[in-house]
Each structure stands twice: as structure tokens, then as C-alpha cells.
Amino acid sequence: MTKSQLITIKGTKDGLVLRLDDHCSFTELLSELKEKVQSSVLEGVSEVQLHLGHRYCDEKDMNKIQSVIHTSPHLRVSKVHSDVISLKECERKLIEKQSETYIGIVRSGQVVKADGDLVVIGDVNQSAQVIAGGSIYVLGRVKGIAHAGAQGNKDAVIAASWLEATHLKIADKIEIMTDELTILSEQPEMECAYLQKNGQIAIDRLQELRYLRPDLATFKGGI
Amino acid sequence: MGEAIVITSGKGGVGKTTTSANLGTALALQGKKVCLIDTDIGLRNLDVILGLENRIIYDLVDVVEERCKVHQALVKDKRFEDRLFLLPAAQTTDKSAVNPEQMKKLILELKQDYDYVLIDCPAGIEQGFKNAISGADRAIVVTTPEISAVRDADRIIGLLEAEEELEPPKLIINRIRSGMMESGETLDVNEITTHLSIDLLGIVMDDQNVISASNKGEPVVMDPTNPAAIGYRNIARRILGESVPLMTMEKSKAGFFGKIKNMFSK
Known part of the structure; x- marks a missing residue:
């Protein structure tokens, strides 16, 4: 009987897909991965997508897998897919999906x-604070301090009818809205702030949000 | 049963005490029975502005500590027969000498005998503020067209709105210099009211006679031609439920020229 493969490699137009078996032991998996990586005949650098299946890997395990793959100079992990998350992470995501509404002037x-998203109908005045685990949406003027993704969610955004906050915070990044900041517009009407990949907070028109954060939408498909 | 109104601002020096003295006087001029309470214990001023400093025998702390009866501590303003009284603050102690429960009880007692009980609140948001608002039914927030005063007013309005027993606070914009407002050097009335988004009770022009009148111990509102006095009189009428149109800036200018004319006619 031939030993079934623990790791299957597939080539797609987005790079290589590494499917890791989710039934064997982790050490077995690592040793086979090491073999595969070193025996591969590749030129240049290929992007690798990891598919973990139903195996739960915490950060430590992930680091081990990544360091094995990165022993080859030709491979770079671009994405990790997993069918499972921890209960804790699931609960956090559920809470962040909830939305709370505040009506009135802060x-x-x-x-x-709010633990999840926060909708404010009214102004957020100077030196007032709105803090949300998820995103912040204000039907009114934000003139004070807004902190989205307070639990570390980097995809959270701050959107407002009028965004003239003194401080914007997303996850653990803070931006002080001083005059020398070039991202500020003259008429801060209908704008949103989000965290760029480089870790900087950027401000864009509200209309751009559907391209910047398509996952925020809960409606799928067309009409 | 009368009504207790607290006059507050957060920031110091915007004219809480002057407003209290003038509104109390204006309401007394309208024939109402008014009691003014100075809650700025340790830094009392209302007695000076009303010119009643030398008549004080007992004070607020004496009353709550039951060293005297309320009516013994009340100082009568003789200009208004039996219509204007002051309960002065103590000068020798501080805000911690009184607690909100005592204030509530005292104001309830005074409301039986007076149409209006006006409470002059100290600056700040600490004990003195909590004492002053504890017995009130309504609140008036005084601000000036300065950003710092508006910011503090915003904070105070937030605290007042959190008090369930209080009606939504109303706004007075004090010390308006029409010239500076027109040229955009200060916030204008509209900007302030939309920012704070509470009802505007009235506006009062800045006028040097307010200071000289306070120094003389005669509230400026007694002079019916003075522009600041007109502002205070209008506010008093609005408190009584009349609908009085808002003073316009042009009118205030005319008032200014009128004042010069007055000066020559004297």
C-alpha cells in the first residue's frame, strides 16, 4: 500500500496552492513539508497559498509552518486558508458584527x-469620544475623537457625514488631525477613514468604501 | 409652588452671577416674587453685585446646619418691597460644607413661598456644581462667543442632560460684541446654537455699563435703555412664557447709538 500524500501541491494562476492534510500529526506534516519544500525545483519567487483544512493552528504552529516554507528562497506565503477558528475568536467576531445605535449628541x-459596530445619529463634539470594537458610522459631524477596531480589528473604518475629528484611531494606530496632515480635505463631507496595508490611516470619499472594505457589506449579490 | 432655575456655565467669568442678579431683578420688576441663592461658597459675589453685602447676617451654611431659620438668612432688596430676596453663600468655608440632599430640601422649602428660585452656580463641575443643580427644575447655561466657553458649555450640557429630574437646558449667549461677530472674529449666534443644539433663551450684548452697574451694586437691568438690560428683560419675559423675538444685531447697533445720544442728553 502506498503512503498517501500529506501535502498536495497545485499550480494556479495566483501561484501555488499547498493543501495540508488535516488528519495526520503535526510533526509528520512538518517533516513532509520540509521534504517537499527542499525537493521542489523552482526558479524565481512563487507565491504560496496554504490550505489548512480542518486543522486548527495557533500562532506558534503557524510560525513553524511558515519558517519551514521560507527555508526555500523560492517560496513566499501570501495567504492562509483555514476552515476552523477558535471559539474565542468566533465570539469576538460575532460581537464585532453586532451593531449598536446612539441617538443624540455626544x-x-x-x-x-460599543463592543461591535457603533452608529451615532448626531454630532460627536470636540473632546467627546466614540469607541467601537467594530466600525463607527456617524450621521452627523465628528469633531472629537473616534476609535474604531478598539479590540485590534484592522479592517474597521470610521465613516461620517462630516469627518473633522481631532483624533482618529483604528486598531492600535492613532492619527492626530493637525493642519500639516496632507490627507485632510477642505470640505470633509461624506468621508471615511481606514487603515492602509502600510499601517497608516488614510481618508477617502465615502463612495470608495465599497471597494476599500467590500466585506463590510452584508448584502451579497445583485438585485 | 414656584420654580427653581439654576444658572450655570462650566467656565468661570462668562457672567453667571451677573446674569443671576439681572434675571432675578428683571423678574422682580415684572412683579414676581424671587429668591436668589448664591451657591458659590467661599467665593461669594452675588451679594456684592446686588449691593447687599453689608446686610448679610446669616448665610447658606448657617441655614443647612440649622443655626438659623431660612427667613432669618434671607436678605431683602429694599428696592423691590417684598419681591426680591437673596440667600447669600458663606465666605469662611468651602463647597464641601453643603451636600446635594440639603440643597434639595432647602430649595423645596423656598419654592413654597417664591415664584422663582434662581440658583447661581459656581464655576467647575465638582461639588459646588452638584450642589447647585440638585434642587433645580430647569437649567440655564450661560456662554460667551468664545470657543473655550462654548466647549465648557458643551461639557456642562452633557452633565445636565444626564440629570433626569431636569428639563432640557436653555442657552444664553452673553457678552456679544456685535462688531466682532459681524466680522467673523468670534463665533456667531447661529454657530453656537447649532453646535450646542439646545434652545436659545436669549442673547445679551457686551456693555461697559454692566461692569459699572455691578460695581455700584445696582444691576444694569434697572436701566431700561441699556442694550444689555433689554437683553436681560427679554430673557425674563421668555422665562415667564411670553414669546419675544430675538434682538437683532442691527437693533443692538441702534441701541449703541441710542446710548451715545443718551450720554449727550444727560
Whole structure:
């Protein structure tokens, strides 16, 4: 009987796909991965997508897999797919998906907090704070401090009818809206702030949000 | 049963005490029975502005500590027969000498005998502020067209809105210099009201006679031709439920020229 392969490699137009078996032990998997990586005949650098199946890998395991793959100078991990997440992560995501609504003016010194998304209908005045685990949407003027993705969600955004905040925070990045900041527009009407891949907060027109963060939409497909 | 109104601002020096003295006087001029309470314990001023400093025998702290009866501590303003009284603050102690429960009880007692109980609140958001708002039914927030004063007013309005027993606060914009407002050097009335988004009760022009009148111990509102006095009189009428149109800036200018004319006619 031939030993079934633990790792299958497929070539696609987006690069290589490495499907890792999710029934064997982790050490077995690593040793076969090491073999495969070193025996591969490749030129240049290929992007690799990892498919973990139903195996749960924490950060430590992920680091081990990545370091094995990166022993080859020709491979670079671009994406990791997994069919499972931990219960904790799942709960956090559920909470961040929920939306809470505040109607009224958030005044100087007041703090409005939400675990998930936060919708404010009214202004957020100077020195007032709105903090959300998810995104912040304000039907009104943001003149104070807004902190989206307070739990570390880097995909969270801050969108407002009028975005003239003094401080914007997304995940652990803070931006002070001083005059020398070039991303500020003269008429900050209908704008959103988001975290770029390079870790900088950027501001764009609200209309761009569907391209910047398509996953925020909960409606799928056309009409 | 009368109504208790607290006059507050957050920031100091915007004219809480002057406004209290003038609104109290204006309401007394309209024939109402008014009691003014100075809650700025340790830094009392209302007695000076009303010219009643030398008549004080007992004060607010004496009353709450039951060293005297309320009516013994009340100082009568003789210009208004039996219509204007002051309960002065103590000067020798501080805000911690009184607590909100005591204030509530005291104001409830005073509301039985007076149409209006006006409470002059100290600056700040600490104990003195909490004491001052505890017995009030309504609140008036005083601000000036300065950004710092508007910011503090915003903070105070937030605190007042959190008090369930209080009606939504109303706004007075004090010390308006029409010239500076027209040239855009200060915030204008519209900007302030939309920013704070509460009802505007009235506006009061900046006028040097307000200071000289305070120094003389005669509230400026007694002079019916003074532009600031007209502002205060209008506010008093609005408190009484009349609908009085807002003073326009042009009118205030005319008032200014009128004042010069007055000066020559004297």
C-alpha cells in the first residue's frame, strides 16, 4: 500500500496552492513539508497559498509552518486558508458584527462605547469620544475623537457625514488631525477613514468604501 | 409652588452671577416674587453685585446646619418691597460644607413661598456644581462667543442632560460684541446654537455699563435703555412664557447709538 500524500501541491494562476492534510500529526506534516519544500525545483519567487483544512493552528504552529516554507528562497506565503477558528475568536467576531445605535449628541467629556459596530445619529463634539470594537458610522459631524477596531480589528473604518475629528484611531494606530496632515480635505463631507496595508490611516470619499472594505457589506449579490 | 432655575456655565467669568442678579431683578420688576441663592461658597459675589453685602447676617451654611431659620438668612432688596430676596453663600468655608440632599430640601422649602428660585452656580463641575443643580427644575447655561466657553458649555450640557429630574437646558449667549461677530472674529449666534443644539433663551450684548452697574451694586437691568438690560428683560419675559423675538444685531447697533445720544442728553 502506498503512503498517501500529506501535502498536495497545485499550480494556479495566483501561484501555488499547498493543501495540508488535516488528519495526520503535526510533526509528520512538518517533516513532509520540509521534504517537499527542499525537493521542489523552482526558479524565481512563487507565491504560496496554504490550505489548512480542518486543522486548527495557533500562532506558534503557524510560525513553524511558515519558517519551514521560507527555508526555500523560492517560496513566499501570501495567504492562509483555514476552515476552523477558535471559539474565542468566533465570539469576538460575532460581537464585532453586532451593531449598536446612539441617538443624540455626544458632548465634550462624554464617552460612548460599543463592543461591535457603533452608529451615532448626531454630532460627536470636540473632546467627546466614540469607541467601537467594530466600525463607527456617524450621521452627523465628528469633531472629537473616534476609535474604531478598539479590540485590534484592522479592517474597521470610521465613516461620517462630516469627518473633522481631532483624533482618529483604528486598531492600535492613532492619527492626530493637525493642519500639516496632507490627507485632510477642505470640505470633509461624506468621508471615511481606514487603515492602509502600510499601517497608516488614510481618508477617502465615502463612495470608495465599497471597494476599500467590500466585506463590510452584508448584502451579497445583485438585485 | 414656584420654580427653581439654576444658572450655570462650566467656565468661570462668562457672567453667571451677573446674569443671576439681572434675571432675578428683571423678574422682580415684572412683579414676581424671587429668591436668589448664591451657591458659590467661599467665593461669594452675588451679594456684592446686588449691593447687599453689608446686610448679610446669616448665610447658606448657617441655614443647612440649622443655626438659623431660612427667613432669618434671607436678605431683602429694599428696592423691590417684598419681591426680591437673596440667600447669600458663606465666605469662611468651602463647597464641601453643603451636600446635594440639603440643597434639595432647602430649595423645596423656598419654592413654597417664591415664584422663582434662581440658583447661581459656581464655576467647575465638582461639588459646588452638584450642589447647585440638585434642587433645580430647569437649567440655564450661560456662554460667551468664545470657543473655550462654548466647549465648557458643551461639557456642562452633557452633565445636565444626564440629570433626569431636569428639563432640557436653555442657552444664553452673553457678552456679544456685535462688531466682532459681524466680522467673523468670534463665533456667531447661529454657530453656537447649532453646535450646542439646545434652545436659545436669549442673547445679551457686551456693555461697559454692566461692569459699572455691578460695581455700584445696582444691576444694569434697572436701566431700561441699556442694550444689555433689554437683553436681560427679554430673557425674563421668555422665562415667564411670553414669546419675544430675538434682538437683532442691527437693533443692538441702534441701541449703541441710542446710548451715545443718551450720554449727550444727560
